[in-house]
Each structure stands twice: as C-alpha cells, then as structure tokens.
Amino acid sequence: MAKRNLSSGDPTADRRADYAAMLAEGGEHAAAAELLGQALELVPGWAAGWFLQGSYLEKAGAQEDAIAAYRKVVALAPDDLFGASLKLASLGAGSVPALPPSAYVEGLFDDYADRFDTALVERLGYTVPEKLSVLVIEQAGETVRFGTVVDLGCGTGLFAAAFADHAARFEGYDLSQAMLAKARSKGLYTHLGQADLSKEPAASGLFEGSPEARADLVAAADVMMYLGDLEAAFANAAALLNAAGLFAFSVEKARADTGYELRESLRYAHSADHVAKVLNANGMHIIRQSETTIRMDAGQPIIGLLFIAMKS
Structure with missing residues (x-):
C-alpha cells in the first residue's frame, strides 16, 4: 500500500519544515520556501521536502525554481508517489501524461480517506x-x-x-x-x-x-x-x-x-x-x-x- 512519508528522518529538518508550513499557511510562501530550503540543505535526498518546496515556490511566483524542485522530486522518487510529473505538466514543463502514476493516486486517497x-x-x-x-x-x-x-x-x-x-x-x-x-x-x-x-x-x-x-x-x-x-x-x-x-x-x-x-x-x-x-x-x-x-x-x-x- 502506497503511503506518503512526509518526515525527513532528521528532527531539525522536520522542525524547520513545520515552521515553513506555518509561514505558508499565513500566506508567506517566499519565506516558507527559504526556510524549507535550509531543511533541504540538511537532507538533500528528501523527496517530500522538495515537493513542498516546489509548491511554496510556485505560490510565491518563482515558477522556474518550482519547476527545478519538482524535477528533483521526479529524480528522487521514480515511482512519482507525489505526482511531480503532473505538476510539471501543469506548469508547461513536461508533456501531459496519458495516465497519472498509480502510486500517486493510491497515496493521495490513502491520505484522504x-x-x-x-x-x-x-x-x-x-x-x-x-x-x-x-x-x-x-x-x-x-x-x-x-x-x-x-x-x-x-x-x-x-x-x-x-x-x-x-x-x-x-x-x-x-x-x-x-x-x-x-x-x-x-x-x-x-x-x-x-x-x-x-x-x-x-x-x-x-x-x-x-x-x-x-x-x-x-x-x-x-x-x-x-x-x-x-x-x-x-x-x-x-x-x-x-x-x-x-x-x-x-x-x-x-x-x-x-x-x-x-x-x-x-x-x-x-x-x-x-x-x-x-x-x-x-x-x-x-x-x-x-x-x-x-x-x-x-x-x-x-x-x-x-x-x-x-x-x-
């Protein structure tokens, strides 16, 4: 069963990610991206973190940086559990997949149930x-x-x-x-x-x-x-x-x-x-x-x- 593991495995990085989420909830997406970037320096292989970073950058209007973050997710998670290929397509940075990744759909609804x-x-x-x-x-x-x-x-x-x-x-x-x-x-x-x-x-x-x-x-x-x-x-x-x-x-x-x-x-x-x-x-x-x-x-x-x- 596909489940999204949102933890980085590093307590310090997770705390910074939590603070970044609070900033994002308040509409401060650029600040959230900056703080999450500090977390990603500690755990550069954290796919979920890069996906969140992409979403913050996208909402902050930094589309090219968001595209780079989503591409990082695709490289780190080949099964595309987070649907980064769909994000890239929606931003005009990739072709529209004929089908979404099954792991993404399964994980989406497992989380949503x-x-x-x-x-x-x-x-x-x-x-x-x-x-x-x-x-x-x-x-x-x-x-x-x-x-x-x-x-x-x-x-x-x-x-x-x-x-x-x-x-x-x-x-x-x-x-x-x-x-x-x-x-x-x-x-x-x-x-x-x-x-x-x-x-x-x-x-x-x-x-x-x-x-x-x-x-x-x-x-x-x-x-x-x-x-x-x-x-x-x-x-x-x-x-x-x-x-x-x-x-x-x-x-x-x-x-x-x-x-x-x-x-x-x-x-x-x-x-x-x-x-x-x-x-x-x-x-x-x-x-x-x-x-x-x-x-x-x-x-x-x-x-x-x-x-x-x-x-x-």
Missing part, C-alpha cells in the same frame, strides 16, 4: 453519487433492482449508499486500501477488492477469481478525473458488463471540444466527443448524457458530464 466524506460532501458540495443514481433510475425505472452492481473507484462507498435500494449485491473496487477500509465499515458491499483501472482487464485485479460479464450495472462516480486516457478503464467496464448491462460514470467537462486535458487541480477533464469515441472503440455507446455542477473548487463550480452507456 479519513476526511474524505466530510471534506468532499460537506465542504465541496460533491453530488455525483446522488446525481448519477438519479440518472440511472430515470433511465431504468423507479422500481428497478439490479442483481449485481460493480462500483469502480468505490472510495468510501458513497454511490452504494445512494443506490442501496436498487441493488441486490454490490462489489466495490478501489486502488486505495484505506478507502476500501472505510467502505467496508459501512456494510454495503458483498465483496471489496483492490483494482487499478489504468491497467487492461487481465492486469486490473477486477477478474481475479471472478468472471467477466457479471455486472448488470457498472458505476464509476468521480473516477475518470484521475485518468487521462480512458481506454483501459472503458475496456474493464465492457468486460464487466453483461449484454443488457448499463455503464454509469462521470467526467469533468473539458474546455476543448475534443480530447482530454490536465487541470491545475491535477485532475483530468474530458470532452463528450472523446468519451464517445473511446466508448465506441470498446463496443459501447451513450444512451443518456447530462451536464451538471459536480462539486465546488476554490469557490467556483466544477462542471461535469454524467453518462449512461451500454454495449452496442
């Missing part, structure tokens, strides 16, 4: 599970009850909670073991397992001891935002669906009409055209689409697209 429901739902007005649930019910009917629902990127179980009256059995999969533990505590799933949607079906973990074509509904609420290239994710959904099954999922809406883009939030946004093309390439087509606000970010609404697809 304990406060996920409160932070996302209560503070950011996250509504995708409820809105996606409503869209499926509108499509399939108020009395619909699916036999097996496979919840991809299930997180803490928000979609299962919203859709509980319409499913006989839930399977949940996530990259983060900490998220899976939170979902398990809610008692909504018959089966929970770790899986990586960025990998093709044979390697994703979705079919270890479980057959293909077993799902009446595949749901992926707020998952595609952490994938640029949707090919593997959609191939997994197609392999899970039975002939009459539905695939319900969300994306953040891209500004461009085609393709996908990496945003400053380090989440990906996709165009409806791109979604349709990748679905078609995997033997599926859109039967319902809706545009809506899916969350708030820095006080601004994030516009998303909700889709229901099925096999062609």
